[in-house]
Amino acid sequence: MNFFDESTSINIITNYIKKNTSILRENEIIKKVESAGEGNMNVVLRIKTNFKSFILKQSRSHVKKFPHIKAPLERIYAEYCFYNLVKKNFFSPKVLGFISEDYVLFLEDLKKCRDLNYIYDSRKIDNNKVNKLTLILHNVHKTRVHENYPTNITLRKLNYDHIFILPFLKDNGVQLNNIQDGLEELSMPFKENTNIIKRVNNAGKNYLDRGNTLLHGDYYPGSWMERNNNIFIIDPEFTFLGSKEFDLGVMTGHLILATGQTSYLKKICDNYPDKIDNIEVATYCAIEIIRRLIGYAQLPMKRSISEKSDLLKLAKELIIN
Ligand SMILES: Nc1ncnc2c1ncn2[C@@H]1O[C@H](COP(=O)(O)OP(=O)(O)OP(=O)(O)O)[C@@H](O)[C@H]1O
Ligand SMILES: [Mg+2]
Secondary structure (H helix, E strand, O other), X not given: OOOOOOOOOHHHHHHHHHHHOOOOOOOOOEEEEEEOOOOOOOEEEEEEEOOOEEEEEEOOOEOOOOOOOEOOXXXXXXXXXXXXXXXXXXXXXXXXXXXXXXXXXXXXXXXXXXXXXXXXXXXXXXXXXXXXXXXXXXXXXXXXXXXXXXXXXXXXXXXXXXXXXXXXXXXXXXXXXXXXXXHHHHHXXXXXXXXXXXXXXXXXXXXXXXXXXXXXXXOOHHHEEEEOOEEEEOOOOOOEEEOHHHHHHHHHHXXXXXXXXXXXXXXXXXXXXXXXXXXXXXXXXXXXXXXXXXXXXOOOOOOOHHHHHHXXXXXXXXXXX
C-alpha cells in the first residue's frame, strides 16, 4: 500500500496521480501539498497545482491522531459510496477518483469554505442555515440505496462503544477532572442510573441494527461547511443504512450543545418533511449531548462547569421523559 502525508514529496504524489487518475492535465504541475484542515481520523491533504486544487483523503488502520485506537481502512470506501449516491444534489464535493487498494479518495476542493465549528463559540446559528441543514439531511435520507451498500459495521461498532457504552461506564479511562475540575462528579448519575442506562442500551441496539435509510452518520458542525449562503456536507465516513432519527438526534444534540436552547428539538422535528419518531430523536439527541460532555470525543467548546451541568440536566430530562 502507498502511504501519503504532508511530508510525501511532490514528485511521488505527481507520479502516483498521473498513473492512477486523470485529474492532472498534460502541462499541469503540482506546486504544493499541505494539510487540508483540522481532522483527527484520516490523512487529508490539499494539493495545489498551477491550475487548481483538490483534496486527497486516505484512511489508515488506526485513528490518525490516536494511533492506539484501531479503525477499519474500509471506512474510506463507505465515504466514497455515500458521495456517489448523493452527487446529483450538489451539496457535497465531487469525487475525482478512488484508488481502492490504497484507500485513497480524491475530492473536489470546496474552496473558501469554513466549517460550522464556530457555532460552539458564537452560541448561535441562523434559522436559515438550520433549515438548509434539515433539508439537506432529508435529501440524504430519501436517496435510493442498493442492498449491497457498505454496512460499515466495524467503524460503527467503534462508534457504538464511544457513544453508547464508554461514557456510561465508571472506569472508562477518561480522566474527566483533568479535562475540567468537577466533570467527574457531573458524570456519576449517568454511570449509576439504571433507568438511563437501559434506555441508552436500547438506543445503542437500534444503532447497530440494519435500517433502510441512507445516513450521513456524523451530522455535526465539523461536517458542515459554508460558503456565502451555501451549505456543503463532508466527511460521511460513518455512513450506513439505519434510522433517520439517529442523524436528526446528532444534529439537534449539537445545536443544543452550541446554543443551550432545547427548542431546536421541536423545531427540527416539526420542520423535517417526513414522519419521524420524535422520542427516538430526543433520545439520540440526549445521548450525543452526554457523550460529547463526559466521553472521549470532546468538542472544541469552552463552557463553565455549571453550564455543562445545565446541559447534562437537560439531556437527562430528554432521556427520561
Ligand atoms: N472537499 C473538501 N474541500 C475543502 N476542504 C476539505 C474537504 N474535505 C476536507 N476538507 C478540510 O479538511 C478537514 C478534515 O477533513 P475531514 O473532516 O474529511 O477529515 P477526517 O480526518 O475524517 O476528520 P474527523 O477527525 O473530523 O473525522 C475538514 O475539516 C476541512 O477543513
Ligand atoms: Mg471523519
